[in-house]
Amino acid sequence: MLSKNKLKLIQSLNHKKGREKENCFLAEGDKIVTEALKSNFHVDYLIATSEFIDSHSLLCSPPSNTIEVTKKEIQTASLLQSPQNVIAVIHLPEKSFSVSSLNNQFTLALDSIQDPGNLGTIIRIADWFGIRHILCSEDTVDCFSPKVIQASMGAIFRVKVHFTDMESTMKKIKELKIPVFGTFLDGNNIFKESLPSTGILVMGNEGNGISEKISHYIDKRITIPSFGKSGTESLNVGTATAICCAEFKRRTII
Amino acid sequence: MLSKNKLKLIQSLNHKKGREKENCFLAEGDKIVTEALKSNFHVDYLIATSEFIDSHSLLCSPPSNTIEVTKKEIQTASLLQSPQNVIAVIHLPEKSFSVSSLNNQFTLALDSIQDPGNLGTIIRIADWFGIRHILCSEDTVDCFSPKVIQASMGAIFRVKVHFTDMESTMKKIKELKIPVFGTFLDGNNIFKESLPSTGILVMGNEGNGISEKISHYIDKRITIPSFGKSGTESLNVGTATAICCAEFKRRTII
Incomplete structure (x- = not known):
């Protein structure tokens, strides 16, 4: 289940201030989150429906702290017009540039x-x-x-x-x-x-x-x-x- | 002033059904409406603030049936997040293609x-x-x-x-x-x-x-x-x- 605190945190990541405070950002949707999981980014946790978890368990292991939620809970948290099955909270990358x-x-x-x-x-x-x-x-x-x-x-x-x-x-x-x-x-x-x-x-x-x-x-x-x-x-x-x-x-x- | 009937008509033009029924479509915003006025399209009427009317009277004459409205009325009718100063109701072009x-x-x-x-x-x-x-x-x-x-x-x-x-x-x-x-x-x-x-x-x-x-x-x-x-x-x-x-x-x- 998605706690009120987690929902609040997710909503705060829609704004730059929130992202900087939490040092995290959001990615939404099956395709984009799958890309995140395949990348070097550190996925903090997933909020996902059983549908996403089942279909992806073989492709790439979801992080251990995956929160299983209903489609309705995803809809509450989502920014998309047509919410999909997963939202990821991901660490901002280290700033390093030469x-x-x-x-x-x-x-x-x-x-x-x-x-x-x-x-x-x-x-x-x-x-x-x-x-x-x-x-x-x-x-x-x-x-x-x-x-x-x-x-x-x-x-x-x-x-x-x-x-x-x-x-x-x-x-x-x-x-x-x-x-x-x-x-x-x-x-x-x-x-x-x-x-x-x-x-x-x-x-x-x-x-x-x-x-x-x-x-x-x-x-x-x-x-x-x-x-x-x-x-x-x-x-x-x-x-x-x-x-x-x-x-x-x-x-x-x- | 923008009558309730006109407002209703404008809102109906957001949908294809409404456009086909009225044989008209909408264009919004100073730049785009100016392009419409310069084109061969038949602009049925404008809903415009005094600001738009004043600044454009020399560039290209607005159609005679321009309805002067307040910025607030434009905002009520507009689909844009940041409404500008004018909305045009324009005839759909004749379908002809060979x-x-x-x-x-x-x-x-x-x-x-x-x-x-x-x-x-x-x-x-x-x-x-x-x-x-x-x-x-x-x-x-x-x-x-x-x-x-x-x-x-x-x-x-x-x-x-x-x-x-x-x-x-x-x-x-x-x-x-x-x-x-x-x-x-x-x-x-x-x-x-x-x-x-x-x-x-x-x-x-x-x-x-x-x-x-x-x-x-x-x-x-x-x-x-x-x-x-x-x-x-x-x-x-x-x-x-x-x-x-x-x-x-x-x-x-x-």
């Missing part, structure tokens, strides 16, 4: 992304394209918010997301001579640019793009050209990230 | 897309890449649902979306010898395929991909390869559409 780990790979840097759905989508894209690290400015939406976890479809358990002071990180990146790309409406046509296989790609805020203080660190400004007399002024940042990552990675296989 | 209009261009076909956010995103992508027509199977989510309009960011007023019986449309497309591409998890690497500048690209349902009955009409099965040992099983259909459209269109400029 800029030198970005050498010799392709990395995304996000400057103040605000929409949790966009951040989750970007983490999922990064995972698809084999990108191991995402840097986020401190004012980017928290990657452990339930909506981000949901939109990432479990990719959050594989891609490392680091929140850092973006300016000082950019300074160190320049010292290491890692090339820095950024998307701007008036940048060079990405399809005609020469693109390296390693470096940093900065994507900017939904409304305002890349901030002025970060734009100083960008070596090459790129853009996705529009075709025809489109009236659309910009692409969604998730869409733009997908197209840019595909273009950088495509070059590595031809 | 397969021969797809000759000599690049067109998207959607087989049972269910999520309104995904459909809206795809319409926005189509607009960016100069794609003029989108074909939808009859079981695709309605393109005039408020969430689709919102996610399209106004692109719905420029891209023509046609709901047709997909199988009979595909038959006619084959008779015209228009090449048909489709995305499958086991398709050929899109980045290594030869791609024409015109044709049809079919994108499938979020969970199940392209249905068997439509897959028979596909000449070339393509896929977006994943990079590294990603655990992500698939990309979101909006993301995949963006990458595919970019790749087809990129080839036309190199």
Whole structure:
């Protein structure tokens, strides 16, 4: 049974303050929780229906402190419109990040992304394209918010997301001579640019793009050209990230 | 002032049944309604605050039957979490579609897309890449649902979306010898395929991909390869559409 205290704790994890206090976050749903159990993350406990427990006992052992609950109890605790059979309470990962780990790979840097759905989508894209690290400015939406976890479809358990002071990180990146790309409406046509296989790609805020203080660190400004007399002024940042990552990675296989 | 009858009518337009009965749909928010006013769509009337009316009277004349309301009245009628200053009631466009209009261009076909956010995103992508027509199977989510309009960011007023019986449309497309591409998890690497500048690209349902009955009409099965040992099983259909459209269109400029 789900105690009132546990329910309260779960609800507190919907907010960043609660997550920081408890040093935990939530993941919901059969697919995403299964991804968490397969990952290096420490799953503190599961709240699961007998259906989930039975179907998963052979796939991967659930943590010993699994609380069996009814579907109705899951519904009370869940944030989802269509609650599934399991909610996991998971430890926040240790914060450890050194800029030198970005050498010799392709990395995304996000400057103040605000929409949790966009951040989750970007983490999922990064995972698809084999990108191991995402840097986020401190004012980017928290990657452990339930909506981000949901939109990432479990990719959050594989891609490392680091929140850092973006300016000082950019300074160190320049010292290491890692090339820095950024998307701007008036940048060079990405399809005609020469693109390296390693470096940093900065994507900017939904409304305002890349901030002025970060734009100083960008070596090459790129853009996705529009075709025809489109009236659309910009692409969604998730869409733009997908197209840019595909273009950088495509070059590595031809 | 907003009468009870008008409020009731507006609320009925949130549902497909209501839209079909009234032959109208809703668009909300300053940016999207401005796009509607600039388009060929027939805006029946606006429900707007004085703020909207004042700021837009010079840009484009609002229809004569604009109802001035308070911000609070907009909030009562609005579906948005942060209501803006205007709601438009717009006539549904005439249904007219002939397969021969797809000759000599690049067109998207959607087989049972269910999520309104995904459909809206795809319409926005189509607009960016100069794609003029989108074909939808009859079981695709309605393109005039408020969430689709919102996610399209106004692109719905420029891209023509046609709901047709997909199988009979595909038959006619084959008779015209228009090449048909489709995305499958086991398709050929899109980045290594030869791609024409015109044709049809079919994108499938979020969970199940392209249905068997439509897959028979596909000449070339393509896929977006994943990079590294990603655990992500698939990309979101909006993301995949963006990458595919970019790749087809990129080839036309190199």
